Amino acid sequence: MRLEMMPMIDVTFQLIAFFLFVLNFSRDEINERVRLPIADQARPVELQTEEPLFLNIDRDGYLLALGERWHIVRDRDKIEAFLKREAAFTRLEMAATARRDPNSRAARDLKEGRLSAIVVLRADRDTPYGPLRELVTLCQRVGYYRFALRAKAREG
């Protein structure tokens, strides 16, 4: 008895193609340890001109960045240095956008010394408000003023 291999290989290749298509390579910025809160009014994420700054905060109020876990109060110096580095990259992006379009938000913000990139706060549902607010203040000091609070639209 001869096994018909071709249909099986066809199906297998289709399965592999499916998994390759749904593979999301941009999940590096999304920390799986963070369990987002649920909010039915959360809007779909829109594409931004400037690369957003992702900040993952765990349930104990620690910032998860560059593979490390920083206490928002005790490691303030490290966090500030990290934010300043990110701000420098954002300014370069803004300058490029401003050259292309002098009427853009990036051009206006650059003149006023602000950063137009969005800070995406991915905080755990159990994160205390105190450290979170402290982190927002640090971001504001560097020049960020646009924030996005991430949430899940439904349980899943």
Place this chain on the structure above:
Amino acid sequence: MSRANSSRRNRPESDDRPEIAMTPMIDVVFQLLIFFLMTFKPIVFEGQFTINMAPAGSAVPTESLTLPPLVVQLAADDEGNLAGIALGNTALPSFDHLRRDVAMLVSGGLAEEVEAEIRADARLKYEHIVGAVNALTRAGVTKVNFGPAFTPSAGSQQ
């Protein structure tokens, strides 16, 4: 060469096909399939609330505001769970009541102009902050600011 050609001509047609070693390929394909099956995580679509939070004392980046902010105060118990909601000085039993009261206050096209400030207990869990933002968004208020965190025992603000 002529000998090879003559021997090929003499063979039946089915033998002319080159032999492809299928087994190693199928092995690899199945290993790939198993890898993808094991590492597959369905994409959870995330939503977000986009809010402008200019630092205190700086120029407001959007149009000038003439209305005082709506102050939403959120209290917490020792575990960080929600222990009370207040809009100004009025205590409210739930976020649904917050949404209803804010919607009444901003009716008549004021929702676009009004800014809300959330002042919460430093221990309060983030899910309740998002709950308040969710209620405000449902009421039409999209300008939300994070106010100072307070600790009731010390009575001080951070």
